[in-house]
Amino acid sequence: MYSTKNERGKKAMTKKELEKLVKIVNQNVVTMENRTDLERHYSDEEDFFDIAVWELKTVLTAAYELGRKSK
Numbered sequence: 001m002y003s004t005k006n007e008r009g010k011k012a013m014t015k016k017e018l019e020k021l022v023k024i025v026n027q028n029v030v031t032m033e034n035r036t037d038l039e040r041h042y043s044d045e046e047d048f049f050d051i052a053v054w055e056l057k058t059v060l061t062a063a064y065e066l067g068r069k070s071k
Contacts, residue, residue: 022063029055
């Protein structure tokens with residue numbers, strides 16, 4: 001289980017919520033298809049990539065809905 005608070009003192013995501021978020025990203029961002037997490041890997045090739053604005057919009061909208069439903 002992840003911490004109940006993040007670095008800003010706000011409620012942190014549960015492991016299940018984080019897994020759902022990774023799934024949303026993997027389904028909507030072509031360059032993230034094979035990524036299994038959203039953690040920093042300290043590698044330019046793994047941490048920085050191109051993303052289309054429509055992919056970003058889709059992911060942000062889905063993440064917003066995930067957060068809204070979890071309340």
